[in-house]
Amino acid sequence: AQKVTQAQTEISVVEKEDVTLDCVYETRDTTYYLFWYKQPPSGELVFLIRRNSFDEQNEISGRYSWNFQKSTSSFNFTITASQVVDSAVYFCALSEQASTNAGKSTFGDGTTLTVKP
Amino acid sequence: NAGVTQTPKFRILKIGQSMTLQCTQDMNHNYMYWYRQDPGMGLKLIYYSVGAGITDKGEVPNGYNVSRSTTEDFPLRLELAAPSQTSVYFCASSLPRTSGSGDTQYFGPGTRLTVL
Numbered sequence A: 001a002q003k004v005t006q007a008q009t010e011i012s013v014v015e016k017e018d019v020t021l022d023c024v025y026e027t028r029d030t031t032y033y034l035f036w037y038k039q040p041p042s043g044e045l046v047f048l049i050r051r052n053s054f055d056e057q058n059e060i061s062g063r064y065s066w067n068f069q070k071s072t073s074s075f076n077f078t079i080t081a082s083q084v085v086d087s088a089v090y091f092c093a094l095s096e097q098a099s100t101n102a103g104k105s106t107f108g109d110g111t112t113l114t115v116k117p
Numbered sequence B: 001n002a003g004v005t006q007t008p009k010f011r012i013l014k015i016g017q018s019m020t021l022q023c024t025q026d027m028n029h030n031y032m033y034w035y036r037q038d039p040g041m042g043l044k045l046i047y048y049s050v051g052a053g054i055t056d057k058g059e060v061p062n063g064y065n066v067s068r069s070t071t072e073d074f075p076l077r078l079e080l081a082a083p084s085q086t087s088v089y090f091c092a093s094s095l096p097r098t099s100g101s102g103d104t105q106y107f108g109p110g111t112r113l114t115v116l
Helices: none
Strands: A003-005 A009-012 A018-021 A024-025 A032-039 A046-052 A057-060 A065-071 A074-079 A088-096 A111-116 B002-009 B010-013 B019-024 B031-037 B043-051 B053-056 B063-066 B076-078 B087-094 B111-115
Touching: A009 A018, A024 A074, A032 A074, A046 A057, A046 A065, A057 B111, A065 B031, A074 A088, B002 B087, B019 B031, B019 B087, B043 B063, B053 B087
Parallel strands: A009 A111, B010 B111
Antiparallel strands: A003 A024, A018 A074, A032 A046, A032 A088, A057 A065, A065 A074, A088 A111, B002 B019, B019 B076, B031 B043, B031 B087, B043 B053, B063 B076, B087 B111
């Protein structure tokens, strides 16, 4: 069975600090997708990134970067020079590629990030 | 292109009442999902569908029913509302895996349901 653990329930930083959100996953599949979603205070869920299990290259998008390490089953998310608008709940998710999975994702419980001015 | 829409946005039910949460997507996605999000928790899968006429249970299906008569619509039915069903409900959709979409799900804005 697949499982996603986000050990950090809440993180509070001051604006312009860097912050890393941790995500550890468990799966028996050798092929899978990993995701990060953002849920701002307005409540909607916004897709941020998808990573295929075959692709361990780190990715950078503006102030966001993601570090995928299969050896430690981790997919961590770093925000550089955080801003107040980054305040949100961030979810990590896993989708196994088994043919019977029908695209279902398992979500972690989320990390609430508060960025103070 | 509206994406995934959900109605209503808010609802208060009394114990034992029933209601249907509506979900519609206009992206021609085959796969659709219903999740619930309890306070401080992640999303739990209630039901999902891989196409019209095909539905299956997720992690927490008890107390709910679904139907999928068209590609666009995937309503969620609560027959006898209980306080334990107080939650925020999200509908999502995605393309089939064969499309190369990588299982990325697109979410509706959610329905906040309170059962008193």
